[in-house]
Amino acid sequence: MYRLIHLISAFVRQFLLPNPYVNIIGNEVYADLFNIIIGGTIIHIFAFILTGCGYQRGVDDPASGSIGYLISYCYITAIITLLGFLISNFVIFVIVYLVVYIASCILVEIVFNHNTIRI
Numbered sequence: 428m429y430r431l432i433h434l435i436s437a438f439v440r441q442f443l444l445p446n447p448y449v450n451i452i453g454n455e456v457y458a459d460l461f462n463i464i465i466g467g468t469i470i471h472i473f474a475f476i477l478t479g480c481g482y483q484r485g486v487d488d489p490a491s492g493s494i495g496y497l498i499s500y501c502y503i504t505a506i507i508t509l510l511g512f513l514i515s516n517f518v519i520f521v522i523v524y525l526v527v528y529i530a531s532c533i534l535v536e537i538v539f540n541h542n543t544i545r546i
Contacts, residue, residue, distance in 0.1 A: 429489040436497040447504045450511025451520065470507070473528060474499040480532045481539035502531070 448466050452458040477499040482492040506527055514520040 429493055432490050432493040432497075436493055436500075439497060440500055444501065444504050445508060447507035447511060450508060451517070470500060470503050473503050477503065477528070477532055477535060480535040503528075506531075 446455075446458055446462045446466075447470070448461050449455055449458040452461060474496055478492065478495045482495045484492065506524065510520055510524055510527075514523060
């Protein structure tokens with residue numbers, strides 16, 4: 428099951444999601460180059476950390492981790508795209524993105540409640 432979900436996830440990330448940096452960078456060619464060289468790694472790291480807030484390796488099913496990663500990747504792509512439409516100043520964009528991302532990590536942590544101790 429994990430391999431099937433992993434293949435579907437890779438297909439969706441590669442071919443179906445838009446380049447979220449087009450609205451930030453402005454020039455489509457430069458946005459594509461940025462996405463290929465640096466942007467994909469940025470989204471991967473943020474999606475991996477966000478997934479880790481709700482998924483524990485070795486405890487949860489690997490297929491659920493793969494689904495969680497795909498959802499996190501799509502969510503981060505959507506947030507970057509939406510903020511790119513709304514905010515033109517790069518510094519303000521980064522600050523707002525980090526606030527939204529940290530709030531998302533906290534929310535996922537609360538919802539999945541893996542790392543908190545219950546009394």
